[in-house]
Amino acid sequence: MNAPFKPRFSRREVLAGGGALALAFSVPVSAIAQAPAGAPAAPRLPGDLQTNRKLSMWLRIEEGGKVRLLVGKVELGQGILTAVQQLCAEELGVDFNRIVITSGDTSLVPNEGVTAGSLSMPGCGTAVRHASADARGILVDLAAQRLGVDAGKLDVADGTISGEGKQITYWELVSGQELEVEATAKTPLRARDKRRYIGKNIPRIDIPAKMTGQPIYVQDLRPDGMVHGRIVRLPVYDAKLVSVDTSGVEKMPGVLKVVRDGSFLGVIAEREEQAIRAADTLRRIAQWDVPKDVPTSETVYDWMQKQKLQDIVIKNDSRSNSTAVAATIAVEYRRPFHMHASIGPSCALATLDADGMMTIQTHSQSVFETRNAIAMMLGVDRTKVRCQHVQGSGCYGHNGADDVAADAALLARAMPGRPVRVQWTRNDEHKWEPYGAAMLTRIKAGVDGNGNVLDWDYQLWSTSHGTRPSSNAGNLLAGQVLEKPFPLPVPVNGGPPNYAADRNAIAMYEFPGQVVTTHFITTFAARASSTRGLGAYANVFSIESFMDELAHRAQVDPLEYRLRVLKNERGRAVLQKAADNFGWANWRKAPGRGRGIAYAQYKNLATYCAIAIEVEVERNTGKIRVLRAVAATDSGEIVSPDGIRNQIEGGIVQSLSWSLKEAVRFDAGGVHSDDWISYPILTFSEVPKIEIELIDRPGQPFLGAGEAAQGPTGAALANAVFDAVGVRYRELPLTPSKVKMALQS
Structure with missing residues (x-):
């Protein structure tokens, strides 16, 4: 513990010759993406290869039978380094334990931007997979020349290339510049029947140190x-x-x-x-010198509506049919600031x-x-x-x-x-810390005589969900208070629809008419930035709660009501699988118990996730006990089943904690949620039984699973509580005092 800290892989070691296959360095994105004037545009490469195009930026064959994998994404407990190591081992054709990873060192690794948004597997995993396959192709071609054997007759096992009674290893082939070339992503990937690591549960490489108290943090x-x-x-x-x-x-x-x-x-x-x-x-x-006139956690929803707003219509589909509206239903939902x-x-x-x-x-x-x-x-x-x-x-x-x-x-x-x-x-x-932003949403739906939605109007109010440093000192707490301060940049909503405040605000159901409006606020009631899922948690909670309200109003089973208007086949599959595994069709109601279901495709383009929850509510205390949560997910091709399962389970637990307990309290005297008593989180004894069904889609792109469960969990919980006690709760968290008060009124 007293030894000086040293990175596992120094800059000097990277740049040394030493029999290594290729130099590894970070090239500015601008130097890669911009071709000379008049030159043909470079072909688009998959994942983060697009902005880090040289194979040498990702891979290095080292002396001693090791392979160095360099990645810009970092380990946050999501198991990403284990998954990319599996991909590298599979496609390069080496044993898993030969690979040593360097990640997140700005002097050594490719710049893959922020590790966020469930983008590690789509971006980094895809890049590592194709870079490793390309490197294998290059080495096999070199071996074919050295051995005098047709490349098509050679195979690779643990870095040894063999065929027709001859063999040579990667480490015998290297001279130093072989991977100083751009990736092509054209080398065929390993056939499914030859895979050793993809789709298998490989023990996480970071867990032993954490379990034995080694200085990994x-x-x-x-x-x-x-x-x-x-x-x-x-x-x-x-x-x-x-x-x-x-x-x-x-x-x-x-x-x-x-x-x-x-x-x-x-x-x-x-x-x-x-x-x-x-x-x-x-x-x-x-x-x-302390300011006095500030919004509080109690007045923040009113404060939001009084601010200067950027009104952004992100979807505007007019209804073409002339079916008469039989009724109009309008509701409002709220989520507080979260830590x-x-x-x-x-x-x-x-x-x-x-x-x-x-x-x-x-x-x-x-x-x-x-x-x-x-x-x-x-x-x-x-x-x-x-x-x-x-x-x-x-x-x-x-x-x-x-x-x-x-x-x-x-x-x-x-x-x-x-x-x-x-x-x-x-x-x-x-x-x-910068909190997850409080949000206010309002939904209005015109329905026909059977309760089917004709016109859907969704509006949300939110401050920014993205004040990360993004190369600007004004996003740093210290930078804002220096003698010569760096002002906080005016925040933006982070890109196209579904990127930040309006993430998952567009309902994926087939409604004849749908209008979605973001009322974006560029000032802050409390410091806010990205928490897991960004706006998706509030938006999915709102949409899926309202879908449940409409189903009950129409006296239609909530599962059936969703399936009527959900046309995406992969979405339907996860929704039906979650319901089947829960035992939805055979479930029998008991006093104080209820069930709820919710669905979303994260960001409307990532992992499909459906969750069914069973709860028990004590009417005299308002306490909610979550008995079980059953989820089904489709995140494309699965590399690490345990990794995805851990992410979905963790997301469910965290979302239950948000939905049952968490809210930041503040006023002119500052933030009052300053310890675990004033800001409680879910305890081990409160974690329900959790069941996860993973739907594998071999050959399909990686979708990213880290943030898929947050929204559906909160909505399924609220829907289950309604089913248990007959009272609809539209403001989170569902604390015992809030539940009891509503029951008594």
């Missing part, structure tokens, strides 16, 4: 010479530091330096407890060396963008900042990882030559 790192930093946060949003007398603190035992830049205030000490005591003292004596609530508070280490290189160990999901933002904040070229991803204890979106990396960089700049570790407290994490 950034919170565990203790390099030699390390000092400890602590930050004194603003008391409330938009407060300004007026004055602070640091002289006494600077004389406290172990204190090395107090760092102030505008309203950024931090301290560096030899020991952690010394830094904590010094920060506590600074917090007591600092004088702040990521990472189990381990955010942490980072930063070191400024004698050459002016700032190296940061961080659990950021956006290492390249965060590097660029920190470089802007420090006023240095981005080549002078290197981010190395180290796993963090908790994630689920844009939490405090990027901000604590910026904190560490500012303190390290003040103390060159020594690694500075900044560890947020639980109070820091709860009060200052």
Whole structure:
């Protein structure tokens, strides 16, 4: 634990000759994507090969019978590194254990952008698969020349190419430049009957270290010479530091330096407890200018509707038939601000060396963008900042990882030559991480005499779900409070429909008329950014709750009602499979018990997911007990069944926690949800029995499964509670007090 931290794969090792197959380096996207004037456009390559086109950016054959796989996506607990290692081993034709992965090091790996949006398998997995197949094709052709055997008669097993009684290994073939070529993605993939790893449950490569307490998390790192930093946060949003007398603190035992830049205030000490005591003292004596007139968590829904709005119509299909509307139903749904609530508070280490290189160990999901933002904040070229991803204890979106990396960089700049570790407290994490945005939705439907939807009008109000660093220092907490501050960029809705606030706002059902409008708000009531699923959680909760309301109003079984208007065959398959596995047709109602079902295709283009839930509600207390959750998913071709199952299970548990318990409370006095008492999450004893059915689609694209379960779970829960007690709940979370109050009224 006291050894200096060293990345598993250094820049010097990458650039050394040493019998390796190819040099590996990161090429700027602009240098790849832009062809010379007049040159024909390069063919589009699959996944992230499109922007990282050279095979040498992904693969390297190393001495000692090893293969180095370099990827820009990072491990967040989703099992992605195990899955891409399976793909590489399969298509390159080597044993799984020969592969060593370097990921998320901005000096070494291809820039694959942010690890988010359930895009790791569609982007990175697809790229690794085809890059590995292309590399195998090149090596087989080389072996054919060396052995004098037709390439079609050669086969590969664990890196040994053999045929007609001759053989040669990858490691005997290498000379150094063979993969300095662009990928073609034309090499045939391994035949299904020859696969060893794709579709198999391979033990996760990150689990042993986590189960045995090895220092795999950034919170565990203790390099030699390390000092400890602590930050004194603003008391409330938009407060300004007026004055602070640091002289006494600077004389406290172990204190090395107090760092102030505008309203950024931090301290560096030899020991952690010394830094904590010094920060506590600074917090007591600092004088702040505190704003008073701010929205609260209770008034935020009214606040949303009073802001200047960007009204964006993302779907506008007019009904062509003239069927008369028999009734019009209008409802409103609400979701509060949510925390990521990472189990381990955010942490980072930063070191400024004698050459002016700032190296940061961080659990950021956006290492390249965060590097660029920190470089802007420090006023240095981005080549002078290197981010190395180290796993963090908790994630689920844009939490405090990027901000604590910026904190560490500012303190390290003040103390060159020594690694500075900044560890947020639980109070820091709860009060200052960017939350998942609160949302308000309204749905109005005109129905015919049989309860079928004729006209569907969906409107949503939301602030931004995307204030990640994205190369701008104004997205960093520290960057906004410096003497020369970087203002928060005016947020945008993140791209085409289904990208951020309006993710999954377009219902996938076949309605004759459908209008969907996003009322986008560019100001903030509380700091907000990406949490798992972005707007999909609120939008699916709203749509699927309303579909349930319409079904009950029409006196039609909720499953049958959905199947009437769901035409997508893969969607119908997961919905029917979830219902069948739940025992929907034979389920019998008991007092206080209810069932609910919900469906969505994440982002309307990723994993199909349907979930059925059974609950028991105590009428006298309002407590909801979730008995079981049954899910069916279709995420395309399956590489790691356990990996997908873990993601769906985890999504169900997290969504139940959001839907039953979680809501950030704040007012003019600041955020009051500052610990696990004031912001409770689901406990182990409250986790229901969960059953997952995976529908494999060999040959189909990877769809990405990490965020598919959030929306359907919340809706299925609310629908089950209605079925149990006959009261419809449209505002989350469904706490016992809220349930009891509605039952009594």
